[in-house]
Structure formats: C-alpha cells, structure tokens
Amino acid sequence: MTLDQKLKHYRLSQSEYEKMKLALGHEPSQIEWALFSALWSEHCSYKSSKVHLRGLFTKHPRVVQGPGENAGVIDLGQGERVAFKMESHNHPSFIEPTQGAATGVGGILRDVFTMGARPIASMDYLCFGDPKDSETPRLLAGVVKGVGGYGNCVGVPTVNGQTTFHKTYNKNNLVNAFSLGLFRPGEEVFYGRASGVGNLIVYAGARTGRDGVHGAAMASESFGSNLEAKKPNVQIGDPFYEKLLIEACLEVMNENLIVGIQDMGAAGLTSSTFEMAARAGTGLRMDLSKVPLREPDISPEEILLSESQERMVMIVEPKNLNRVVDVFKRWDLDCAVIGEITSGDHVELVWKNQVIARVSHKPLVNQAPVYERPFDLPSQPKKTEITTPESNELGSVLLKVLKSPEMRSREWIFKQYDQRVGAKTMSACESDVALLRLPDSGRVLGMNTGCRVSVMQWHPYLGGADAVIFPVIQQATRGVKALALTDCLNFGNPEKPQVMGEFVSALKGLNEAATQLEVPIISGNVSLYNETQGKSIVGTPATGIVGLREPLLGPSHEFTESALEIFILKTKPEMYLMGEFNRIVHDREPQGDFTEIHFESVKSIQKFCLENFQHFECAKAIGRGGLAVTLARMCLSVGAEIVSLDGPRNPQVSLFAERFYSVVLGVKKAKAERLKQAIEKERHLELVPIGKTQEALELKILNLIKVNLNDVKTAYSENLGGLVENLA
C-alpha cells in the first residue's frame, strides 16, 4: 500500500500520520497503524468535541462518578445509587437496523453492569426520516425489532423513550439507547482500571470473530452511497449470551473477586485494554494468541479491532483466578487469561511467542489529537410573527394532528417491548415519564428523554436548553425531582464550521440549563458525521434524565375523574413556537417568539410542581402540538370543557403552539384554593383556570373545537404499524 492508500484505509489524516510517526520514533508497522486508527478515531478519541466537553457541569455532591468511566453514577441517599448512560448506534442501525439497534442496546447494558450495577431499565430515543421516505418503514420495523428483541431477552424492561419522524433524518436515522443500573445498599462501584502490577488480564464472554473490525472508524465518517460494502463492519449480538454475562460479572463483583472491569465496545480489545491501562497509569503485556477465537485464522490485527459483542476484560489478582473461572464456567461462559499488568506505560503485544508491538498508551489515549475545529455560531434567534391561515375547522385540524405519524400513539412500538420484567414498573411507555419503585427504600425513580427537533431547528441554543428543561418539567409534574442527566450529542460533519457552530451552541444551551436546574451531566456520548451524501442532520442533543420522588404515589398524566378544575400553570414570560403544527398542517418551518430562556421562571415552575404535586390529581406539561394536543391526550377516558383560553393571542396559536413553559393541571375543587394561595407568592408564575373535566365523553374548547373522545382515541391510536405493513 502507498501512504495515501494507508491513510485512506486507516482513516487517518496526513498530519495525524506525522504525529503518530513522531510519537513512535519510527515508521509505523501495520499493527501500529491499526492501533492508532482505532484509538484516534472520532468515536474513541472525541477529538473534535473534547475541547467543548471540558467545561461542562459535571460535579455535584450527589455525583459519585462523572464522565470518563463506562457510565456515570449518582447517590440517591438511603444507600441506593444508580449508574446510567446513553449511547448512539446510528451508523450500524442504518446499514443493518435490527442488529445495529440490538447491539446498541447490548453495548449500553454492558457499560452499566460493568460499573457493578444491575440494569433495571432502558429507554430509547429514535429518529427516523419522513414517514413517506422509502427507507423509513424498513428502518422503523428493524430498529424496533432490534431494541425489543435484545432487551426482552436479557430481561431489562424498556420503560420509556421517544420516536421522531422528520425529513432531516432521511437516510440518517438515530438510535440512541439509554440504560440504568441499580446498586442496592451495600453494593460496590467498580471501575475500568488496570491496577496492580502482576495482576492478570482475563478475557470473558463470547469468542472473538471478524465482525465489526474497523467499526469505530466507520462510525467516524459520513455515508456515501456504497452501504452494502459496510455490512461486515456491523456487529451481531446475542442477548442470551449477554444475560449470562450480566449474571456472571455481577456475581464476581458481588464476591469482590476482581480489581477492574471493562466491556469491549468500540475498537474492541484495543480500546478497552489501552483505556484501562491509561486510567490506572500501568503497562500491559498481552498475548493475542490466548484470545478465544470463533474461527482459527484470524490475524492479530483483526483480534485487536474486532467488535464482536458480549465480551469483557477483567483485572484479577492471581489468587482469585480459580474462583472467577468457576463462576464463569457455572454460567457456561469462556474465560481466559490473556496477559498481565506491568509497570511503566507500555503495552506489549505478543503473537505466537513473538513481540509484535510495544507502544506507550500515552500517545494513543491521553495524548490523542484534539482539534479546535473552526465553527460559525448560528445567529441570534429572531422573533417572527406567527401567521396562520384562518380556520373554522379546528376540531378536524386537531384530529389530523393527532393522527399524523409525527404525533400519534407509539403503542405499536412499545407493545413490542417488555416494559415490566423486573417487577418494579409503575408507569412505562404510555406516560411521558417512566416510574419505577425502588425495592429497598420504596421510593420512586423517574426517567424520560429529551430533545425536540422543531426546537433544534428553531435555534440550537434553545433546542439544547429545551432538551433538559422540558423533560425536567415533565418529571416535576409527576412529583419527580430531576437529579442528573446523560446526553447523546448527534450532529453532522464537524469539519463544516456551520455544523460545529450548531454543536457548540446546542451544548452551551444544554449545559446552561443543566447548571441552572442543578442536573449534573454524568455521562454521555458524541456521535458526529451524521451526514449522508453531503447532507448533515439537524443537530440532536438527546438527553436521558433521571429523578426521584419520595412518596410512592403521585398525580396521573391523564384526567382521572369528572368535575376536576382545569388550570394552566404558566411561566411569566411564556413564549411560543409554532413547530409541529406548522410542519404537520402547513408543511412550513417553525415560527415563534421563543428567543431566550428565562431561567428564573423555569426554576419556579419546577419548584412549584415539586412543592404542590400532592394537590394535583393529574398534570401534564404542554408539549408538542400545544394545549389542544395535550388536552386531547389527557382526555382518553374523561371529557373536558374549556371555557376560556389563557391569553389574548390568536386561538390557533393558543391551542397549537408549543409553549415554553406551561403545564395543564386537573385539581379537585377542595384543593384548588390552596393552589391559588400558593401561586400568589410566585413572581414568575401564573395559574389560569380554563375549564372543568366532565362526564360527557367529549372535548369541547369554547366554540372552536368539539370532538368526541372516541374520535380522539381513534385518531391518536391510528396504528403506527400501518407504516410498515407493506414490508414482507
């Protein structure tokens, strides 16, 4: 191969090649090319994003472990802790949706149980292209099958998530998987550190095959048109194996038989071992001929880069080796000593009794290239006048919006997920916040996901902030106080200054909101190069947010009985964006007056909900599609009559715009007075009575909308599976 061919094959730049040569002091060997290619890939090194991630709000007394480990950990008090993280598997899921999504779930589960926490809940954040795009049905059907198939088999419930359809994701779908694990009182946190000179490196789990070789490098570039050729880069998962691995790993951790542990994720054995050595400041000697193989003629380079799934590396003191092997054997798993920890900072790789490489992990891990890529920040958000054609048919407009693929019920998706295995689920995918009862304290863990594409389209800073604020308010409506978050930053090609500017702006918004609401960022993942044939996606900083409610019971997310007083609890100032309505009804870009975040009022509305939720029978944050859609979704079994709207605006805007930020409350008459008193102290909030729930099974809004609840239900529950019906 010529140098140019090598650069292309290993996806390194000319300047990276120079840097690599300088670090090594010689012309790199084939193995060294492979190691640098993997560890310096965007996926492993975060070279484009690192400078921007450094200043994030990650420290807080409740944070036990922040970013940098396999998953973040927070302390919930009473001896309970949770580990969680969210990760993207976008590129593989486009090439091979079922396996791509399945291994995304498998990977994030491993990140969590590697910390010593038993996974108890998963969520998914999925984005597909236009429902009419020819690829959408195949991707939707495949991804959902992959997420469900994996989670169901390992026995971890998928409890919440969100699914977006938008043309920006045409041929570039997003699959972000979140997983959370629980440490029960007395259980220890484990780390991916290769500590203790003389300790053994133990390989456990599935055998190594050729699947996924160069997967990390693949995930670090854009897609052209030649997708078939990339299929061998996609890994194949086996959830049954993963289940055994979870049990075996947790058993050796509970018995305190290991020193450190890490899963083999992107760039497989290479990244896991080099990173563990870098964290511990030790060296390694590894004999690649000891690695259990699926087929005999795999080269050392392939062994190093394989992304075969369901594999772990453990660091074990020699005296505990036999017991570790016994545990894995009991779970019918392979386990092999492949090396040991040495002093210094060198990794020595042996193949058939010959040293084939000896390199310091320093240039590969801690001194990997970091780029300050040029960026063009987006211009300030501009207030635009919301103009919308007059309509006398708002009732049918509402039904049309509810029925649209963008808005309709995701039941077809979540019915394919086991939402209750583990027997902790109180409320799952049907609600905007999942609730799980913690088995030891009896308190309630809440979780949901954030990021709305129309807000990102409107402005990256506002979209980034909204990705935190909106789910935090949704949690507050159910009495759940948000405690920490993980993020998955999906953006386009970072070599384009405008994309980099979008990234910087969105991250600034996200971080500002996290700081203001005291929701530290404890883990995350960056997925760049979400670009197909030169077109980047609208940046999508997805979040997974975890919170806690002390009492077991709290408000419902839908109207529960008639004769409740309905209020809008709103921030002052409250801002509007005609996002989904414009898109669904008029196929237009968003318009609105949402130009800044008034953090004081956002904090007030969260605090007010948390202090008063015991007085709400039901509560729901006004979300996509505005007040009308929110009311319709609360009216699934009880009707409502709205007698006044909460402002002087054009009724279409009052009814269908997304609001920043407001909540609909259903309150018993006897408790309404207390809320009215409580609101008087609030400078930044307003409580506006707008109507009552009623026995009549209809939703009536002034003389504008009058729809039968059966029609609402029929529209909302239009089967999403209809989109994929024509697939074989």
Next chain:
Amino acid sequence: MSKKVGVLRFLGTNCDADVYQAIKDLGHTPEYLWWSDRFDWKSYSALVLPGGFSYGDYLRAGALAAQAPAMDDVKQAAKSGVPILGICNGFQILCEAGLLSGALTKNISRQFQDEWVEVELVGSDGPWTQVGQKSFRLPIAHSMGRYFAPKDTLKALEDDGLIWLKYKRNPNGSLHDISGILNKNRNVAALMPHPERAIHSWMGSSDGRSLLQSGLGGAL
C-alpha cells in the same frame, strides 16, 4: 415451619428474581434451584418455573430447558402431586417436558406483545383454582404465547375441565382463548400472563396475588 417454595433457574431465565420476591411478599419462603443440580423435591411445598428466555429460545422456546437435569426431579414431583406452576417460558418448558399437553406457538401478530389482559378462571378443581376470584387483570409479555393443540386434545381439555384460564379478549390467537391449562392431576398448572408482575396495586393490579397464593401452600 412451612416448607420452601422452589424457584427453578435455567440459563436465560429472567423472571426468577421477580417470582422469588413475589413468593416472599406472599409470606412464603422461596429458594432457588439450579438447572444442572438434582434436588430433593420432597422438601418443597410447591415449585415454580419462572419466565424468561431459557437458552435464548434456541431450537424452540423451552425445548432445551426441558432437558435440564433438574427437570427429572420436577417430573418426579409432578407425579407425586406437588403443586407446580409454570409462568410464560415456564409454561413452554412444561409443555416441552411433556408435563402439560399442547404447545405454545408464535403470536398471530408475529410480534412480541406486551400488554394488559383480562383472564377468567375456568378450571375449578385442584390447588391452583382455590382462588376466590373469577376475573384477573394481568400483564402478558411474549412472542410465543399462542396455545396450540390438536382438536382431540383441545376437546379433552375442555371435557375434563383442564383449561385453567381463558382470555376475555384473545390477544395472540390462542386456540379456545386459552391462557392457562392444568395437567390431568391438576397439580401442574401454567399460564402465559405474569402474576408476579401484578401483586401490588402500584404495579397496576394486584390480581396476581390470589393466583400465586392458591398453590404455594402445598397440595390440598
């Protein structure tokens, strides 16, 4: 002291901890039994085969678990009248082991289905029917839950009163709306829904309590 309730664990079983906890919450003493170990079935008042994906559903759901060494003792216990309950994958295993008739096949939706269903108690004899309740709201979560058997077997089940539970609205195409059946001696029972996920009202229903409770105390 009352006897223990044995909870079988196969490789890939994933509802074992939930069943264990439910048995405890109902005031009994659960104990895990490992698939490859023989056990003294006489020291258990009842045995439960929990749900999950034993052996990853490879070959056929339940087919490999049915061959596990511990199943020899389950069969002995079944013969001797010990109450035995199979839930979901446990149902599939009991059919594959020949302790119950028929088979569980792919849902007619050809998809995994997670939803709440209403089932009705149909059987009236044996330890698993002493429930004091007729109708139950329980969650299902399976892709291979459609009960299937030849016509004469179905007729025999109906005639002999061996159908334990029927769906009120059939979710998966089960023949005769069957969601649970009994063996001839009525000590072996199995169902596709998950009673262990419906034992406290915060779970969405507590109807699973009485179903589980009925047989756990031992033979009548």
